[in-house]
Amino acid sequence: MTSTLTISRLTKTFGGVHALSDVSLRVEPGERVALLGHNGAGKSTMMKIILGLIAPDSGDISVCGAAPGGALARSKVAYLPENAAFHSALTGLEQITHYMRLRGVDPAGAMDLLDRVGLAHAARRRIGTYSKGMRQRVGLAQALIGHPALLVLDEPTSGLDPVSRRDFYELLDTLAAEGAAILLSSHALTEVEARTDRLLILSGGKMVAEGTLTDLRSKAALPVAMQITAINGYDRDIMAVFPDAIRIGDRLQLSCAQADKLATLAQISALRGKVADLDVIPPSLEDIYSHFSRRDGQ
Numbered sequence: 001m002t003s004t005l006t007i008s009r010l011t012k013t014f015g016g017v018h019a020l021s022d023v024s025l026r027v028e029p030g031e032r033v034a035l036l037g038h039n040g041a042g043k044s045t046m047m048k049i050i051l052g053l054i055a056p057d058s059g060d061i062s063v064c065g066a067a068p069g070g071a072l073a074r075s076k077v078a079y080l081p082e083n084a085a086f087h088s089a090l091t092g093l094e095q096i097t098h099y100m101r102l103r104g105v106d107p108a109g110a111m112d113l114l115d116r117v118g119l120a121h122a123a124r125r126r127i128g129t130y131s132k133g134m135r136q137r138v139g140l141a142q143a144l145i146g147h148p149a150l151l152v153l154d155e156p157t158s159g160l161d162p163v164s165r166r167d168f169y170e171l172l173d174t175l176a177a178e179g180a181a182i183l184l185s186s187h188a189l190t191e192v193e194a195r196t197d198r199l200l201i202l203s204g205g206k207m208v209a210e211g212t213l214t215d216l217r218s219k220a221a222l223p224v225a226m227q228i229t230a231i232n233g234y235d236r237d238i239m240a241v242f243p244d245a246i247r248i249g250d251r252l253q254l255s256c257a258q259a260d261k262l263a264t265l266a267q268i269s270a271l272r273g274k275v276a277d278l279d280v281i282p283p284s285l286e287d288i289y290s291h292f293s294r295r296d297g298q
């Protein structure tokens with residue numbers, strides 16, 4: 001299978017700033033990949049290179065087997081900027097019809113596209129009357145013109161309410177199931193944790209981590225927290241076994257290395273009769289993200 005996007009040893013500097021250093025990645029058809037990184041990590045630079053808006057200093061990049069910016073790559077890639085701006089006097093239908101004509105696609109399908117993003121009911125209303133979530137849907141409809149093989153989405157859910165976010169990701173799931181590759185940047189870590197197949201973490205222009213959340217969790221090897229609720233009066237017995245446990249409200253919290261997790265659970269299990277409840281709390285994506293992002297002294 002040919003990868004939809006292949007990037008190999010990409011480097012880009014602006015003056016003395018290393019925006020991207022030796023970055024490589026692949027995105028396969030149907031994959032949903034999240035690009036994470038703090039402000040200035042290099043996410044937008046990478047997107048601009050994929051779109052063919054700027055050229056790298058060195059490295060190779062191919063979009064559906066073609067060079068970015070050329071006619072073939074442009075016909076295969078769609079882009080949704082973070083704050084897509086539309087003409088407020090046009091209706092959603094007029095705006096999408098206009099974009100379809102620009103792209104050389106039959107505008108007869110404009111209503112179907114708006115229906116796909118849940119905007120059919122408002123298609124004949126002016127965009128100036130749309131909510132932020134509705135304008136974002138116009139942006140997505142625009143991005144879907146011509147069945148792109150790769151969707152590049154820059155913080156697509158920033159400013160959306162939880163229900164609009166869920167709807168947005170459900171639509172992305174459908175597109176991915178149809179074979180589109182999706183590369184989206186985000187600062188909303190918990191959201192992408194649940195909604196993407198793979199995470200890429202850029203820090204200071206370098207790719208510092210790549211993989212599924214399970215991969216990253218195991219590479220980071222961060223400690224696991226366990227919170228024990230003691231049966232009344234047995235706190236001391238539990239503290240005797242786990243002297244480093246700290247009290248948080250009415251619970252005792254201890255932390256153990258990943259490798260010691262089962263042994264610690266066995267110790268807790270041996271305290272049966274003294275323990276009312278137990279929660280095992282794995283490191284969050286925020287913890288894992290900070291772990292990798294800090295590596296570079298950020």
Ligand SMILES: Nc1ncnc2c1ncn2[C@@H]1O[C@H](COP(=O)(O)OP(=O)(O)OP(=O)(O)O)[C@@H](O)[C@H]1O
Binds near residue numbers: 017
């Ligand atoms: N045209 C430019 N001229 C000079 N420096 C630039 C230019 N574009 C980007 N940079 C620098 O390159 C680095 C990476 O910027 P980039 O915009 O790619 O980061 P980002 O991860 O998209 O950040 P954000 O989350 O804030 O959008 C930053 O240090 C930025 O200041």
